[in-house]
Amino acid sequence: MLENLKNRARVIYSKSTDPNEKRKCSLILGILEDENCFLKMPVEQSYQILKDLKIPTDKRIKVLTKLTSIEAYNKT
Amino acid sequence: MINSKIDVEKYEKFLNHNEFITHVRLVRDYQIRIPHESQNTLYIKDEKLFDRYKNGTLRNVKTQIGEVSISEELAKNFISNHGLFLYLLSNLYNNTAIAIDIRLFKNNEIDKTSYIRLRRIDILTMYEQMDKSLLDPKSQMRIAFLLASSQKETLTKKYSEMEMEEIIDGETYKFTGKEIIDLLFLSEENYKELITNDKNKEIKVLFLMNFIERNRILEKYILPNEIVERIRRLKKYEDIDYESLNECLAPNDENEEGLSIVDTFELNPDFEDSLFEGLPRTYSVIETALFIYTKLCEILVYDDEYYASAKNSDIRKMHENITGLCEVSKDNNKVINYEFILIFAKMLKIIGIRYTLSNNFGSDSGIQLKFRYKEYLVSVDGIEVIVQNDLARAKYMENLTGMRSLNESKMTVKKFDEMFKKVQYEYQYSILEQAQFNEMLAEYSMDYTDSNTMTQEEKMEYIVSLLNGKKLHNVEALEYLYYLYNKVLYNEFQLNFISVQGPKYETIALFTYESDGEYKYIKINLGNPSSASEITKDELKQKFLTGEYAYTDHQEKIHGLDLAGGVNYVRKPKK
Numbered sequence: 001m002l003e004n005l006k007n008r009a010r011v012i013y014s015k016s017t018d019p020n021e022k023r024k025c026s027l028i029l030g031i032l033e034d035e036n037c038f039l040k041m042p043v044e045q046s047y048q049i050l051k052d053l054k055i056p057t058d059k060r061i062k063v064l065t066k067l068t069s070i071e072a073y074n075k076t
Numbered sequence: 077m078i079n080s081k082i083d084v085e086k087y088e089k090f091l092n093h094n095e096f097i098t099h100v101r102l103v104r105d106y107q108i109r110i111p112h113e114s115q116n117t118l119y120i121k122d123e124k125l126f127d128r129y130k131n132g133t134l135r136n137v138k139t140q141i142g143e144v145s146i147s148e149e150l151a152k153n154f155i156s157n158h159g160l161f162l163y164l165l166s167n168l169y170n171n172t173a174i175a176i177d178i179r180l181f182k183n184n185e186i187d188k189t190s191y192i193r194l195r196r197i198d199i200l201t202m203y204e205q206m207d208k209s210l211l212d213p214k215s216q217m218r219i220a221f222l223l224a225s226s227q228k229e230t231l232t233k234k235y236s237e238m239e240m241e242e243i244i245d246g247e248t249y250k251f252t253g254k255e256i257i258d259l260l261f262l263s264e265e266n267y268k269e270l271i272t273n274d275k276n277k278e279i280k281v282l283f284l285m286n287f288i289e290r291n292r293i294l295e296k297y298i299l300p301n302e303i304v305e306r307i308r309r310l311k312k313y314e315d316i317d318y319e320s321l322n323e324c325l326a327p328n329d330e331n332e333e334g335l336s337i338v339d340t341f342e343l344n345p346d347f348e349d350s351l352f353e354g355l356p357r358t359y360s361v362i363e364t365a366l367f368i369y370t371k372l373c374e375i376l377v378y379d380d381e382y383y384a385s386a387k388n389s390d391i392r393k394m395h396e397n398i399t400g401l402c403e404v405s406k407d408n409n410k411v412i413n414y415e416f417i418l419i420f421a422k423m424l425k426i427i428g429i430r431y432t433l434s435n436n437f438g439s440d441s442g443i444q445l446k447f448r449y450k451e452y453l454v455s456v457d458g459i460e461v462i463v464q465n466d467l468a469r470a471k472y473m474e475n476l477t478g479m480r481s482l483n484e485s486k487m488t489v490k491k492f493d494e495m496f497k498k499v500q501y502e503y504q505y506s507i508l509e510q511a512q513f514n515e516m517l518a519e520y521s522m523d524y525t526d527s528n529t530m531t532q533e534e535k536m537e538y539i540v541s542l543l544n545g546k547k548l549h550n551v552e553a554l555e556y557l558y559y560l561y562n563k564v565l566y567n568e569f570q571l572n573f574i575s576v577q578g579p580k581y582e583t584i585a586l587f588t589y590e591s592d593g594e595y596k597y598i599k600i601n602l603g604n605p606s607s608a609s610e611i612t613k614d615e616l617k618q619k620f621l622t623g624e625y626a627y628t629d630h631q632e633k634i635h636g637l638d639l640a641g642g643v644n645y646v647r648k649p650k651k
Contacts, residue, residue: 024524030516034509041517043538048525061534065541 001066006032008053024052038067083116083166090159095122097181106184116167116174118160119181126180130192139201140304141294146194146202150176155203155215155222168196168225171234173292175199195295200226204298226298232257235291242286244279244321251280256287261303271315278318278451281310285318313485317451320483324430324448329421337433338422341401350375350406351423354506359499361427362449366499368423369456369479372416373470374503379410414443416467420456421445446482452492453482473504532568532589536598539587540608543600570635574599575628583628586616588635595636613637620645 006029013025028049031037038046046068050060084098091098097119099110110117120126134145154160154176167175175196180187203219211219224230238253259280262270270277288294288307299307306315313319329337351368359367385391394400395412401419404411411419417433424431424447431447445456456479466478481492530538570588575581587598597616601607616637619625626645627633639645 024520027516027520027524031513031520034513037513040513043535044529045517045521045525047534048529049520051529052524061538061541064538069542 001063002032002035005049005053008055012053028052038064043068083170087159087162087166090157090162092157092159095120095125096159097121102181102186108186114177116170116172117177117179118163119179119186121181123180123182126178126190126192129178130190135202137198137202137205139195139197140299140301141197144194144198146198150192151199151202151206152211152215154199155218156212161218164199164222168222171296172196173295196226197295197298200298223298226296228261228297228299231293231297235287240283240287242283244282246325249279249283251283256284259284260288260293260299264302267306277316278321281316282318282321285310313483314487317483317485317488319485319488320448320451320453323453324432324446327421327430327432329433336425337398338418338425341398341418341422343419343422344402344405347405348423348426354503354510356502361429362452363495363499364427365424365429365447365449366479366496367503368427369420370470370476370500370503372420372423373466373476373478374507375406376404376409376411376416376419376467378465378467379412381410382412417443417445417456451483451485451488454492455480455482476500532591535568536587536589536608540598540600543608570632572631572634573628575626577624577626586611586634590635597634 009025009029009032013022013029016022016025031041031049034040041049043064046064047060050063055063084100088098088100099115099117099119102108102110102119120129129147129150132147132149135148135151137144137146154164164175173195174193176192176194176199178192180190200222204223206219208216208219232254235253236257239250240253240256241248241250243249259270270280274280285307293299294304294307309315327336327338331337331340351371355364355367379391379395382391382395395415398415398418401415404415404419421431421433424445429447429449431445434444447454447456466476469476475497479496481489483489483492568589572586572588574584574586576584583602585600585602587600588595589598590596595613597611597613598608599611613636616625616634617639620637620639633639
């Protein structure tokens with residue numbers, strides 16, 4: 001799933017002409033390099049990243065749940 | 077036990093008494109006292125003969141345990157002369173490792189400086205390598221007999237009925253002689269199997285090596301080359317490293333009151349927990365020890381003021397009181413060398429690793445710690461930690477040197493060094509990575525994250541979805557809820573644990589949050605975490621008033637819940 005999110009960030013980055021958007025994507029890509037990033041971040045930032053990666057609203061909680069579940073926690 | 081009189085009688089009458097004299101005659105004719113251990117010594121009266129035996133035509137013999145020079149005349153005489161051959165046989169039958177022990181008897185005195193001593197393996201190897209075709213048939217037969225006595229069959233017959241018992245690591249192990257001899261003569265295939273798959277290989281090998289050592293097997297029996305080579309490797313702890321057995325059985329750290337010194341102080345719980353933060357879950361116990369050592373070096377600093385201070389100064393007194401170690405933390409991190417060692421020893425005890433301490437407590441002089449885990453024997457030198465300054469090296473991400481393997485086996489040392497380097501590298505890398513991650517996160521948070529990104533309802537929905545469908549036992553659910561609470565909700569939510577009295581007692585987690593000026597409550601049954609549901613204020617109050625609900629202990633009172641009556645609503649234990 002993390003790889004999918006990184007791919008989304010790369011696509012947004014490549015399609016965007018706004019330098020600020022590009023900077024945001026590049027920061028997100030850097031953060032996503034840490035495979036445990038979602039377990040380390042405050043939940044608001046995790047949610048914001050999903051928002052910025054244009055994950056649909058009705059899917060965000062589900063995605064966030066999967067990324068921070070006890071199974072993900074136990075794998076660290 | 078040598079019944080020396082009978083043995084001597086057997087060969088004495090066949091000796092040339094102008095050349096040789098036995099200890100029996102020395103006692104009888106010269107009143108010379110012979111100690112018991114010298115009663116299989118043969119004494120030469122003929123100085124020229126002795127000189128030829130010692131310095132004459134010598135042959136260099138390479139035995140399975142080293143090289144020795146033996147006089148050819150001596151070797152031939154002891155096989156051709158009946159009396160001397162019987163002397164040789166008597167030592168063989170008495171199972172002594174020394175086959176020939178000759179001293180010079182000169183001027184009615186034993187010359188204590190001149191002797192010839194040959195082990196069985198020395199003389200037997202000489203005979204094995206000798207060109208026997210030049211000898212008479214009787215000598216050839218005698219050599220054949222002697223060599224047969226040094227083979228596996230004789231060894232087996234001699235020892236297979238023995239029962240052997242050893243205490244290893246505090247437990248008693250028993251083997252029969254046959255089991256040990258089978259172990260000694262394992263085929264190459266079975267030996268490889270032992271090395272690879274046998275869980276008790278270290279115990280078995282220690283038993284075997286002790287048997288070989290105590291019975292001087294290599295000095296008495298000619299073994300096949302591959303077995304000798306195998307024993308040589310095992311002696312150096314190659315193939316199987318059993319060196320750590322029986323090490324560090326007692327910590328050697330008891331104070332005057334008989335208490336283990338690491339039990340006389342506590343560490344700050346937060347500091348202790350922090351030493352495990354970031355510990356990769358895949359790490360073994362010994363990797364955990366190396367991780368903790370690396371982290372301690374990174375966190376702590378040497379208190380050089382201690383070194384510069386006067387003997388009875390306050391700073392000296394502070395450091396000499398080890399109960400003060402409970403105050404060591406990331407912010408209060410100055411230590412001296414033995415404090416560092418004691419903290420590390422305490423952590424080793426926590427993770428279940430045996431250690432010993434040298435007993436230079438209470439001063440800044442050298443204190444060593446040695447610990448053991450499986451095959452590894454490791455030393456931590458308190459002076460090295462400070463003088464070579466691992467405490468500084470850790471901060472500059474340089475290689476740490478205060479901890480090293482004491483094992484003799486080069487393979488074990490290499491494995492340890494590689495493991496230690498790997499742990500240090502991963503630790504340093506994780507710090508760098510974490511620093512980079514934190515930097516990026518801080519930048520993203522500052523420029524792109526809105527504090528109202530998630531509503532409280534969304535947060536609660538998230539908690540419930542995390543718990544939904546999970547099968548967690550009560551304690552797991554409790555721990556996970558705490559984790560989620562700290563991660564997600566602590567700023568805006570209150571968490572209480574409530575005791576519920578029903579057919580049996582249960583615990584629920586109660587989340588309280590404020591929404592549109594009102595308090596809202598979500599309860600989650602720990603026994604069924606997917607049971608999250610809203611409960612109204614009135615319902616909650618009613619349950620407390622009837623006693624169905626109670627606080628589990630003295631917690632912060634639930635926000636917005638006004639329980640009048642002066643009762644504290646804490647569940648008391650049943651009498």
